[in-house]
Amino acid sequence: MGQRSAGGSDGVGGADDVDGVVAAWRRERPDLDVAPLEVLSRVSRLARHLDIARRRAFAEQGLEAWEFDVLSALRRSGDPYRLTPGDLLRETLVTSGTMTNRLDRLAERGLLTRQAAPHDRRAVLVTLTQEGRRLADQALEALLEGERELLAGLATDERSRLAAYLKRLLVDFEG
Amino acid sequence: MGQRSAGGSDGVGGADDVDGVVAAWRRERPDLDVAPLEVLSRVSRLARHLDIARRRAFAEQGLEAWEFDVLSALRRSGDPYRLTPGDLLRETLVTSGTMTNRLDRLAERGLLTRQAAPHDRRAVLVTLTQEGRRLADQALEALLEGERELLAGLATDERSRLAAYLKRLLVDFEG
DNA sequence: GCCCGATATCTCGACGTCGAGGCATCCCGG
DNA sequence: CCGGGATGCCTCGACGTCGAGATATCGGGC
Numbered sequence: 001m002g003q004r005s006a007g008g009s010d011g012v013g014g015a016d017d018v019d020g021v022v023a024a025w026r027r028e029r030p031d032l033d034v035a036p037l038e039v040l041s042r043v044s045r046l047a048r049h050l051d052i053a054r055r056r057a058f059a060e061q062g063l064e065a066w067e068f069d070v071l072s073a074l075r076r077s078g079d080p081y082r083l084t085p086g087d088l089l090r091e092t093l094v095t096s097g098t099m100t101n102r103l104d105r106l107a108e109r110g111l112l113t114r115q116a117a118p119h120d121r122r123a124v125l126v127t128l129t130q131e132g133r134r135l136a137d138q139a140l141e142a143l144l145e146g147e148r149e150l151l152a153g154l155a156t157d158e159r160s161r162l163a164a165y166l167k168r169l170l171v172d173f174e175g
Numbered sequence: 176m177g178q179r180s181a182g183g184s185d186g187v188g189g190a191d192d193v194d195g196v197v198a199a200w201r202r203e204r205p206d207l208d209v210a211p212l213e214v215l216s217r218v219s220r221l222a223r224h225l226d227i228a229r230r231r232a233f234a235e236q237g238l239e240a241w242e243f244d245v246l247s248a249l250r251r252s253g254d255p256y257r258l259t260p261g262d263l264l265r266e267t268l269v270t271s272g273t274m275t276n277r278l279d280r281l282a283e284r285g286l287l288t289r290q291a292a293p294h295d296r297r298a299v300l301v302t303l304t305q306e307g308r309r310l311a312d313q314a315l316e317a318l319l320e321g322e323r324e325l326l327a328g329l330a331t332d333e334r335s336r337l338a339a340y341l342k343r344l345l346v347d348f349e350g
Numbered sequence: 351g352c353c354c355g356a357t358a359t360c361t362c363g364a365c366g367t368c369g370a371g372g373c374a375t376c377c378c379g380g
Numbered sequence: 381c382c383g384g385g386a387t388g389c390c391t392c393g394a395c396g397t398c399g400a401g402a403t404a405t406c407g408g409g410c
Contacts, residue, residue: 036322047222147211
């Protein structure tokens with residue numbers, strides 16, 4: 001880990017672990033084109049680090065990362081901060097079993113309530129409590145603060161371009 | 176999900192889910208600067224989709240994603256395909272308890288062996304078996320094939336720029 | 351009005367990860 | 381040569397997720 005650059009995607013700047021990974025594969029499997037790893041391994045690895053950083057940031061608020069995922073989806077849906085479990089699992093990319101479990105525990109903590117949906121008796125309406133909303137707002141601010149620091153090394157127009165590239169990749173999955 | 180663009184980071188191309196998330200926050204919390212989410216939410220969300228896609232690709236090879244993580248680190252380390260558990264956990268960003276558990280099961284499957292290290296009796300040497308190496312090679316090829324498709328929408332120079340931006344963010348964590 | 355495929359949610363057992371703690375070993379300074 | 385902190389790995393219980401299946405309900409077609 002952390003070796004010197006050996007043919008990374010740009011000539012300047014320090015090396016990251018992915019440079020090492022790519023260089024190793026080029027040595028071991030010169031028959032393969034491992035260029036895709038330059039992008040996608042970095043995405044995965046960066047996400048992994050972000051998860052760890054987020055976990056730490058939320059812990060100070062007394063929140064788990066998965067709790068924020070749910071609360072924030074409800075919060076940003078706007079007044080009356082009410083969604084169905086189905087909405088929530090599409091928003092957070094987890095399975096229905098996982099969502100049921102999450103909602104159980106968030107309801108126990110008093111951060112949301114469940115009630116029967118009026119016009120579809122299969123459905124449930126999940127509503128943020130005042131305390132849930134407060135925590136979501138507070139955690140969002142902490143999250144943004146931390147993330148702003150992480151992005152400090154990129155200029156505004158660079159961030160825009162980066163976001164645009166990522167969006168083009170995302171659309172393949174979500175388009 | 177999947178609403179029309181409402182001020183995303185570029186004016187063209189379809190909208191992704193993050194556009195919806197950002198637009199929702201701007202409506203609900205106009206007092207906050209949520210621009211960091213344009214980049215970092217996309218990173219997380221893309222990584223989540225990649226995980227799911229990888230899981231499927233590896234399943235066809237009879238491999239779990241976490242198994243590939245370990246085997247590939249050993250494979251690319253080169254002959255004699257031998258690392259310590261400590262090397263491996265740094266490479267894969269998991270805890271030591273997790274790595275012990277992974278090595279147990281990979282050894283059971285006959286994909287690697289453990290032996291005492293000669294000059295440090297605390298340490299262990301983990302070595303890839305022939306079958307382990309075969310599986311790692313085969314899975315890497317499948318992985319690259321899938322990832323190449325995902326990146327097909329970006330030109331070579333765009334991929335290089337994207338990789339360079341990501342690297343600058345990664346260096347903050349790994350530099 | 352009834353059937354049937356689709357939909358919404360929940361149940362539950364298997365599984366992988368975390369994190370704190372334990373133990374043996376190493377290494378450095380005195 | 382010895383003590384003590386650092387290091388390398390493992391143990392183990394708690395926890396969150398998955399995934400397949402169960403249940404209840406909805407909605408369109410006839």
